[in-house]
Amino acid sequence: MTPEINGTFRLTNQAQGETLSLDIINDGKANNAPILAKKALVSGQLWKVSPVSPCP
Incomplete structure (x- = not known):
């Protein structure tokens, strides 16, 4: 995971x-x-990551 723009x-x-x-x-x-694509500054390669709670 590499930090990019806008979080x-x-x-x-x-x-x-x-x-x-x-x-x-x-x-x-x-x-x-989903695919692995050549690195580019495009929206499909910029991911927002959110924490999740463990299941009880």
Whole structure:
């Protein structure tokens, strides 16, 4: 997780390094297909992360 603009984060992995980021394909259909894409300053690669409470 790398901090980016406006409190968002870029998600990468050790295997790909900083070259590829988790992205969502904007295909005009469901817009929900995750891919690893070349790093770019695009909204599909900027993620908001929120804490969650553990289940009881």
